[in-house]
Amino acid sequence: MSPNSGTATAVKAEAPPETDQSRRPQDALTKEDCLEILKQLYLARYFDVRLIKEKKRGHLRGTLYSSHNQEAILVGSLYGLQPNDWVSPIHRDMPAFFLKDAKFKWDDRERMGLSIEEVCAQVWGKSGSPGRARDNWSHIGSRAKHIIHSTSMLAGTIPTATGVAYADRLNRGDAVVVTLNGEGSTAQGIFHEAINFASIHKLPVITVIENNQWAYGTPNELEYALEDFARRADGYGIPGLIADGQDVFDVYDKMMWAVDYSRAGKGPVIIECKTFRAYGHGDHDDDRAAKYRPKPEVDEGRKRDPIAVCKQALIEKGFLTPQEANQWMAEGKNAAEVSNDDFPPEVVQYLDRGIEFAVASPVPEPEEAARWVFKENG
C-alpha cells in the first residue's frame, strides 16, 4: 500500500491569480487613494530618518530597527484592511502602529490605529505612551485598536494571531488577522505549529514574510533550502504568494487577494515580500553589517527605492506628472543625506506634532516600576 493512498483527498489550495493582470485590485484605486499611498510611504520613511537623526543627536535611547527600503510592505499590506481587522507588527515595523487605519484620517484619535503622539511617546520612553517606558519601543499593542502586542520572541505573534482569528470566528466576526514577520522568524517551530493549526481550521490568518534576505548576520542561503520561501505554504495546503516588496501596488494586489480569500472562510495565506534590509540589523549592528555584507549586494538590494517605484507607477497611471514626482526627492538617500525639504510638509508637521507631545510628556513616576507586575488590588 502506498503511503499516499487512503480515503483523504489531497488538499489543494485555490491557485492565486499571480499572472492575471486583467483583474488587479490596484486598478480599482482612485487617484486620491494612490496619492495617499505615496504620502504614507513618505510618512514611513520620514519616521525612520527622523528617528535616526534624533538618536544621533543623543535624544533617544534604545535600539533602532530601521524599516528603510521596506515601507512598501507596510503600506501595501495595511492600506486595504477594514478598521476591525487585526495586525501584528514586529521590531522592524514601527510605522505600522500608526499607519493602521490611517487612510485620510491621520489625526483622528478614534481611528483603529495608534496616534503618532502615542507612538512617539513610546519611542521617547514617556508616560503618555502605551508601554509607559517599561519595555523596548516596538513592544506595544492595543486590544482596543486591534493591534496584537509585539514581543521579542520571533514568530511568537503568529500563534497569538491564530488564537485571535479563532476567537473572532467563534464570535461570528469577519476580521482577518495580518501578521508581519521577518523571514528569520519562519525557522521557529511555533511558526509551523501556528500555520498548521490555522490551515486545519481555515482561519483568516495572513502571514506576511518580509524577506529582506538577512536575519541579523545570517544570509538567506543559511536560513532555508527553498528557492522561494513562499513554497512552504504547499506543505500546509494553503496559497503562498510572492510579492515584489519594493512595489507597494504589487504588495497591495497580493494582500487584497489574500484578504478576499481568507475573509471568505477559505483559510490562511502566506505572502512572501521580497526586499532587502537597508542597514544593519539594528543601529548597533551598522558597522558590522558593512563588513559582513558586500557593498555590491547592498547597492543592488537598495537600487529600487519603494518611493521611486511608486512614483513611476503613478506616472504610468496618469496620476502624477514627472514634474510633480520631482517635487520631493527622498528616494535613494540615507538619513544623513536627506532633509525636511525632501518630504511633503504635512508629513514633517505630523511627526513634529508627535515628537512635541513625546518631549512634553513626563517620565513615569518611580512608584510605577512595581505596578502591573502582579494583580492589582482594586
Ligand SMILES: Cc1ncc(C[n+]2csc(CCOP(=O)(O)OP(=O)(O)O)c2C)c(N)n1
Ligand atoms: C526566538 C528568537 N530567536 C532569536 C532571537 C534574536 N533575534 C532577534 S531579531 C533576529 C533576526 C530576525 O531576522 P528576521 O526575522 O529575518 O527579521 P529582520 O530583522 O530581518 O526584519 C534574531 C535572531 C529572537 N528575538 N527570538
Ligand SMILES: [Mg+2]
Ligand atoms: Mg530578515
